Amino acid sequence: MAYQQPSQSRYGHCDSYFVEQAQDDGIYAIRAEKRERDRAIARMQQRAIAEELSKLTAMEYQDDVMEHMEHMESQTLPDVNSIDIQTEIQWFMRPYLLDFLVEAHAAFQLLPETLFLAVNLLDRYCSRRVVYKRHYQLVGCAALLIAAKYGDKKDRVPTVRELKSMCCSLYDDEMFTQMEWHVLQTLNWIIGHPTVDAFLQLALSESSYDPEVEHMTLYIAEIALFHKEFVSTKPSVLARSSLALARCILSRTQASTSEWAGAYDPQTVMSLSNHLYQPSQVLSRKYASMHHSSVSATVDDFLQRQAQIARRTAAAAPPTPPTALIEESKLVADPYLGPQTPQKTQYGTIVQHGCLTPPITPENEQFTHGHMAKSQGLPHVYPSTPTPDHSSNMQHQAQYYHNTYLPPQHL
Structure with missing residues (x-):
């Protein structure tokens, strides 16, 4: 039987069975937009409730958290005296x-x-193990890798290949993984050290957020990393003292003595202020960017103003005995008064080590090179350290690092 087309309906010819009226499109779009807006408002309300509950919970357990952090910081402090007795690495x-x-x-x-x-x-490992000069950078890379895995964002954790490239391929892949394992074994897998930044965030939570104060505090705390006298200083003391000094430089109001941040150590503040002069050039460039509020330039301006005040005060002072005049003229002639951050061209002496030594570093093919040289009676040569070219990239700096520290017989 022949196929017969259906008769045309009274609604007219249509190419599709799915018919939507024009006015319905606007209604559906308005309804969909309203649903999305309601969902966004609900998410914002849930986020606000979660933040409020987090604050209430943090306030409830803040004393317990602070007590645990202060206990952990005392348990995870490095020992300066043990680092002093290292046979090869020096300050x-x-x-x-x-x-x-x-x-x-x-x-x-x-x-x-x-x-x-x-x-x-790094410092805790050096407090427990003998570290050869040729492995010093390897221990630092392993410490950075462990710290990044422990608390940083997973997509930013450096890979062994990237660290190897930064070290100019002076270490094999197996040496990075083996040193990482050995650092963890030496520290008994205790990594949870309360850092200066952790205590700083607790101190800043007591007042309104000020990014310039935070960046200035971190800059001062990182300057302290370069100095031996702060290696065994508790992070809580260093955080409060750095925060007090940062507020002084920026002319901010100091925290009251009733607050946790207000209980800073005046002696530590004075020591930190004495080390603001001529910091590490790498650190100064890092904090000269707008991302860090250009706090290094702010410190330089502050120090220049203080030097001008010292000159005017010295000029208006009454005459003093000749010896005092000589010492005062030396201080006034220098625009930066006080101790300086260790620079790469200022270290010509070797720190005397003690009689006892920590346990030896891993004994295998990678780590016995320096021990063999020592057992064969080869002399240890400490060449002078020329001024590095700061315009080069990190790979050139890593190559310079190794060429400076390795004696000729190890190259």
């Missing part, structure tokens, strides 16, 4: 390694607490 090598870690930390855009934790792991 004048520290600025080289810290400059490298600061640039690597900035290149991977890691959190501020990661840098403080990495330096803590």
Whole structure:
């Protein structure tokens, strides 16, 4: 039977069975927009309720959290005396390694607490193990890798290949993983060290947020990493003292003595202020950016004003005995008064080590090179450290680091 087309309906010819009227499109769009707006408002309300509950919970357990943090910081402090008895690494090598870690930390855009934790792991390892000069940078890279894995964003954790590239391929992949394992074993897998940044966030929560004060405090605290006298200082003391000094430089109101941030140590504040002069150039460049509120330039301006005040005060002072005049003229002639951050060209002496030594570093093919040289009676040569070229990239700095520290027989 032949197929017969259906007769045309009274609504007219239509190519589709799905018919929507024009006015319905606007109604559906309005309803969909209203649903999305209601969902967004509900999400905002839920987020506000969650933040309020988090604040209430934090206030309820704040005393317990603070007590635990203060207990942990005393348990995870490095020992300066143990680092002093190292047979190869010396304190004048520290600025080289810290400059490298600061640039690597900035290149991977890691959190501020990661840098403080990495330096803590490095110092704690050096407090327990003998570290050869040729492995000093390897320990620093392993500490940075562990700190990043512990508390930073997972997509920013550096890979072994990236760290190897920064070290100019002077270490094999297996050496990074083996040193990472050995650092963890040496520290008994205790990584949870309360950093200066952790205590700083607690102190800043007591007042309105001021990014310039936060950046200035971090800048001062990172300057302290370069100095031996602050290695065994508790992070809580360093955080409060750095915050008090930052507020003084920026002419901000100090915290009251009833607040936790107001209980700072005046002696530590004075010591920090004495080390603001001529900081590490890498650190100064880092905090000269607008991202960090240009606090390094602010410190330089502050120091220049203080030097001008010192000159005017010295000019108006009454005559003093000749010896005092000579000493005062030396101070006034220098625009930066006080101790300076260790620089790479100022360390020509070798720190005397004690009689006892910590346990030896891992004994295998990678880590016995320096021990073999020592057993064979090869002399240890400490060449002079020329001024590094700060315009070069991190790879050139890593190569310079190794060429400076390795004796000729190890190259």
